[in-house]
Amino acid sequence: VTSAIYLQGRDLRGAALACALAAAAAATAAGVALATGQVRATTTALAVTTVVAGCTWVAGGITAWLRQPENRTGPLMTITGFVLFASALAQANRALPFTLGLVVAAWPAALVGHLVLAFPDGRLHSRAERVVIGLAYLDVVVLQVLMLMFMGFEHVNGCPCPRNLLFVRDDMGLHSLLMGTERAIGFALAVAVFVMLVRRLRSASAPMRRAIVPVASTGLLTLGLYAVSAATANSAPALSRGFGAASGAALAIIPVAFLAGLFNARLARAGVSDLLVELQRMPGPGQLREALARVLGDRSLELVYWIPETEAWVGINGQPVDPYAEPERAVTVLDRGGRRIAALVHDPALRERQELLDAVSTAAGLSLENERLQAELRAQLDELTDSRARIVEAGDRARQRLERNLHDGAQQRFVALSMALGLMESRLRSDPEGAAELLSSAREDLRQGLDELRELARGLHPAVLTERGLAAALEALTAGSPVPVTILAIPEERLPENIEATAYFVVAEALTNVARYASATRVTVDIRCDGGKLAVEVRDDGIGGAEAGAGSGLRGLADRVAAVEGRLSVKSPRGGGTTVRAEMPCA
Amino acid sequence: MRTVLIVDDHASVRAIARAALGAAFSVVGEAADGSEALVLARQLRPDVVLLDVQLPDIDGFAVAAALAADDDPPVVVMMSSRDRAQFEPSLRESRVRAFIPKERLSASALADAIA
Numbered sequence: 001v002t003s004a005i006y007l008q009g010r011d012l013r014g015a016a017l018a019c020a021l022a023a024a025a026a027a028t029a030a031g032v033a034l035a036t037g038q039v040r041a042t043t044t045a046l047a048v049t050t051v052v053a054g055c056t057w058v059a060g061g062i063t064a065w066l067r068q069p070e071n072r073t074g075p076l077m078t079i080t081g082f083v084l085f086a087s088a089l090a091q092a093n094r095a096l097p098f099t100l101g102l103v104v105a106a107w108p109a110a111l112v113g114h115l116v117l118a119f120p121d122g123r124l125h126s127r128a129e130r131v132v133i134g135l136a137y138l139d140v141v142v143l144q145v146l147m148l149m150f151m152g153f154e155h156v157n158g159c160p161c162p163r164n165l166l167f168v169r170d171d172m173g174l175h176s177l178l179m180g181t182e183r184a185i186g187f188a189l190a191v192a193v194f195v196m197l198v199r200r201l202r203s204a205s206a207p208m209r210r211a212i213v214p215v216a217s218t219g220l221l222t223l224g225l226y227a228v229s230a231a232t233a234n235s236a237p238a239l240s241r242g243f244g245a246a247s248g249a250a251l252a253i254i255p256v257a258f259l260a261g262l263f264n265a266r267l268a269r270a271g272v273s274d275l276l277v278e279l280q281r282m283p284g285p286g287q288l289r290e291a292l293a294r295v296l297g298d299r300s301l302e303l304v305y306w307i308p309e310t311e312a313w314v315g316i317n318g319q320p321v322d323p324y325a326e327p328e329r330a331v332t333v334l335d336r337g338g339r340r341i342a343a344l345v346h347d348p349a350l351r352e353r354q355e356l357l358d359a360v361s362t363a364a365g366l367s368l369e370n371e372r373l374q375a376e377l378r379a380q381l382d383e384l385t386d387s388r389a390r391i392v393e394a395g396d397r398a399r400q401r402l403e404r405n406l407h408d409g410a411q412q413r414f415v416a417l418s419m420a421l422g423l424m425e426s427r428l429r430s431d432p433e434g435a436a437e438l439l440s441s442a443r444e445d446l447r448q449g450l451d452e453l454r455e456l457a458r459g460l461h462p463a464v465l466t467e468r469g470l471a472a473a474l475e476a477l478t479a480g481s482p483v484p485v486t487i488l489a490i491p492e493e494r495l496p497e498n499i500e501a502t503a504y505f506v507v508a509e510a511l512t513n514v515a516r517y518a519s520a521t522r523v524t525v526d527i528r529c530d531g532g533k534l535a536v537e538v539r540d541d542g543i544g545g546a547e548a549g550a551g552s553g554l555r556g557l558a559d560r561v562a563a564v565e566g567r568l569s570v571k572s573p574r575g576g577g578t579t580v581r582a583e584m585p586c587a
Numbered sequence: 588m589r590t591v592l593i594v595d596d597h598a599s600v601r602a603i604a605r606a607a608l609g610a611a612f613s614v615v616g617e618a619a620d621g622s623e624a625l626v627l628a629r630q631l632r633p634d635v636v637l638l639d640v641q642l643p644d645i646d647g648f649a650v651a652a653a654l655a656a657d658d659d660p661p662v663v664v665m666m667s668s669r670d671r672a673q674f675e676p677s678l679r680e681s682r683v684r685a686f687i688p689k690e691r692l693s694a695s696a697l698a699d700a701i702a
Binding site: 420438 | 597599600603604606607641668669689690691692693
């Protein structure tokens with residue numbers, strides 16, 4: 001009974017039509033049965049109410065099913081309708097339908113309990129709920145059959161009943177015990193359902209509460225009336241019949257409550273028109289969220305915006321956020337013209353009001369797009385401020401490194417040289433041989449100092465890049481790489497100076513990283529200028545796992561590329577090599 | 588002859604300093620970093636410690652301060668290849684006797700500094 005029935009489009013419409021036809025056939029058969037006197041005269045009224053209730057349940061179920069195909073409530077309601085039809089057979093005056101009707105007679109009670117607890121999405125949410133509903137089915141299915149086995153119907157309410165096919169032997173004591181047990185368990189479970197519902201209502205948000213109340217009240221009313229009717233069956237039969245009829249009437253009303261709760265259609269229309277009026281007043285930043293929260297009746301509603309450039313969600317102030325951070329909240333992504341623009345983080349109850357969500361997001365589309373642009377602008381400003389600070393810091397760090405290198409390298413050599421020259425001067429006369437020895441070591445110091453200076457100067461800016469362009473500079477750079485480099489393509493023409501320099505440093509930094517971390521055996525460099533865009537790609541076959549996190553050379557490189565309005569991406573799966581790719585304008 | 592401990596992380600500087608001072612001082616030891624300098628200074632008890640400011644482990648001024656706290660401390664003379672101006676505040680606060688730019692280091696410069 002609880003297995004989900006998922007159908008889509010034409011299949012669903014077909015299934016709905018089949019159900020509707022089956023229900024019509026069942027109702028017609030019931031009508032014919034009544035007209036041809038196949039129903040016991042004393043219970044005709046009961047048979048009619050039950051069939052009418054079955055019709056409202058099937059109709060309500062099909063409507064819910066068609067409107068929300070993914071929701072189990074619709075199929076469950078439809079099944080309940082058919083079970084009601086079957087239970088009406090208990091009023092027949094022939095043995096087989098009579099017995100069948102008796103077997104399923106108590107099933108609707110369990111089904112109603114199940115539906116009420118599973119409302120609004122048609123799923124039971126906790127272990128306790130599943131246990132209660134499981135016991136309810138066990139109770140109405142198994143105990144009912146056991147009870148029927150020990151009951152003769154000759155004396156019941158003076159009823160001229162047909163034969164009970166399950167009858168084993170007449171044992172009034174055992175029968176009463178079984179019936180009492182079935183009812184006691186049923187009553188206890190009804191109380192449990194009631195307690196669970198009250199607790200859910202207490203902790204529910206406003207929209208959830210609005211959706212649950214009509215269903216819970218009619219459901220509990222029906223179960224309550226049924227319980228009283230069952231409890232008074234022996235002591236006050238007339239009263240019991242009255243409560244039974246009232247319970248049947250209440251049962252017929254439940255589907256209406258379900259539909260009201262599920263759709264809230266009138267409310268939705270009113271809400272959207274309110275929103276449209278409100279949007280006319282051109283809400284300022286943040287007010288759109290307020291307006292949506294009000295219309296959707298969810299105060300906790302949050303609005304986040306999609307930034308396609310960085311493929312990230314941000315809040316209204318441009319700060320990064322993760323809409324999926326809280327698993328108990330639902331996320332609805334809003335598109336406009338096929339592009340993702342925003343997402344609502346909301347109470348899961350709103351999912352059951354998909355039409356309202358759709359209508360609201362359509363109505364708010366333009367305002368959402370405006371706010372998204374503002375959020376994007378703020379995110380860009382933040383990123384700009386951050387990257388500017390990082391570039392300044394990187395410059396400071398580079399100058400520090402330079403001072404250190406000069407101090408430890410060339411300066412140290414020249415200091416030693418100066419000391420040696422001073423010493424030589426004092427020994428020139430007294431110890432000419434010692435002085436000559438000092439001279440040759442001084443020369444060595446000078447040579448090494450010059451080498452260090454040259455290397456330092458090349459690291460600052462390769463002169464060949466300004467003089468002869470990217471191709472020549474990269475040839476010189478890759479010639480010195482410890483890992484063999486293959487250059488697949490480099491534009492021959494000269495590019496703007498800052499673009500050439502950025503492309504050069506992308507390759508230089510990437511090659512430095514390859515030599516240091518990648519354990520690669522080969523590297524390819526591919527630089528192409530197409531349609532005003534320069535793509536620089538350095539790919540190695542190393543161990544991967546590179547990260548462009550804070551403080552890494554790649555972060556600084558990304559800032560550098562961003563400064564010429566380009567974008568750097570790093571793909572570095574573990575064990576899958578590293579690809580550093582920069583794209584920047586080259587016209 | 589007064590004894591000297593030379594502290595500098597560059598072997599070439601230590602070698603030249605040893606040669607330059609050799610005539611007027613007795614160089615009793617060489618240390619390549621601050622902790623070695625502290626050990627040798629306390630072990631050899633030289634008259635003068637010629638101390639480079641920038642050492643790989645402990646800063647030269649910290650070494651000087653540690654030595655100054657000892658009983659009967661040696662005379663400390665700092666040297667560096669950087670300008671004196673950069674160290675002026677540290678020099679004022681410390682009990683260092685003198686500062687000699689490395690390129691001007693000679694026996695007579697050291698003798699003048701501790702005179």
